[in-house]
Amino acid sequence: MAADFIPYMERTRLYYRAQGFTRDYVWATHDDTPFHTLKKPLNTCRVTLITTAVAHPEIPKPVRKAESIPFSEVPDSFLTDELSWDKETTHTDDRESYFPIESLTALIDDGVIGSLADRFHFIPTQYSHRATIDEDAPAIARACIEDDVDVALLVPI
Amino acid sequence: MTIVIGSAMDIVTHCKVPRYLHNDLPLGNPLGAPDDRASHRYSLLKAFAMTDATSPLVTVSDLRWPGDPDWKSVYNRIDDSNRDQLLKMGEENRRKRAENKAQGLTR
Structure with missing residues (x-):
């Protein structure tokens, strides 16, 4: 059976046209795919999470920037209302369904991965490619290097 | 990685x-x-x-x-029941963007 993945780009184009927008959004794409192999066993690796869920909603959406936040300060619930997800079909009341810190901790206990890094990272869903590519992504990459991260799980809502 | x-x-x-x-x-x-x-x-x-x-x-x-099982048809659906509402959402969105820009809330 052919895959029937939702054509999100096409649906989003139509959705915003229906809202009276005349210029379609252009999604980011790259000529090359960055790629690294793992240099050590997975069960010795330090892992972090990168999320689009908002940890500090007091910062206005248009000026949110990448943040690196200690795992000890993970909020019980992130702000997700301002993000685009299927609010008719599901909910985000269960943090683990998009920020799986308990499941990761269990995998450490089971010896699958080594440890959690000191910090997780927030990447804002900015309209501007420039803000994401030139500022936010490099800031998170630098923080991951500082924290000796081996594997980053990027989990966009 | x-x-x-x-x-x-x-x-x-x-x-x-x-x-x-x-x-x-x-x-x-x-x-x-x-x-x-x-x-x-x-x-x-x-x-x-x-x-x-x-x-x-x-x-x-x-x-x-x-x-x-019909969840894939729901997201960003457009039909006669929401066309007017979508136009209003767009107007509100554009008003909010202009307001943010006027206040310097932009990156």
Whole structure:
């Protein structure tokens, strides 16, 4: 059976046209795919999470920037209302369904991965490619290097 | 090393990422349905299994949405019931953007 993945780009184009927008959004794409192999066993690796869920909603959406936040300060619930997800079909009341810190901790206990890094990272869903590519992504990459991260799980809502 | 876990195949593959685990689920719960810890663990194990890859890799998980089987028709639906509402949303969106810009709330 052919895959029937939702054509999100096409649906989003139509959705915003229906809202009276005349210029379609252009999604980011790259000529090359960055790629690294793992240099050590997975069960010795330090892992972090990168999320689009908002940890500090007091910062206005248009000026949110990448943040690196200690795992000890993970909020019980992130702000997700301002993000685009299927609010008719599901909910985000269960943090683990998009920020799986308990499941990761269990995998450490089971010896699958080594440890959690000191910090997780927030990447804002900015309209501007420039803000994401030139500022936010490099800031998170630098923080991951500082924290000796081996594997980053990027989990966009 | 970065592994993406998400639910938007077209957007993520258009971007081009090193390792992508696709969960074919509604946007909002990329690890699995709410409160389904077994699925969340399963997704993480699938993602970590991709660390062995030696070139860019996309994996499609076999997790399925346990709720409404017609969920794929819901997201960003446009029909006669919401056309007027969508136009109003657009007007409000443009007004808010202009207001933010006037206040210097932009990057």
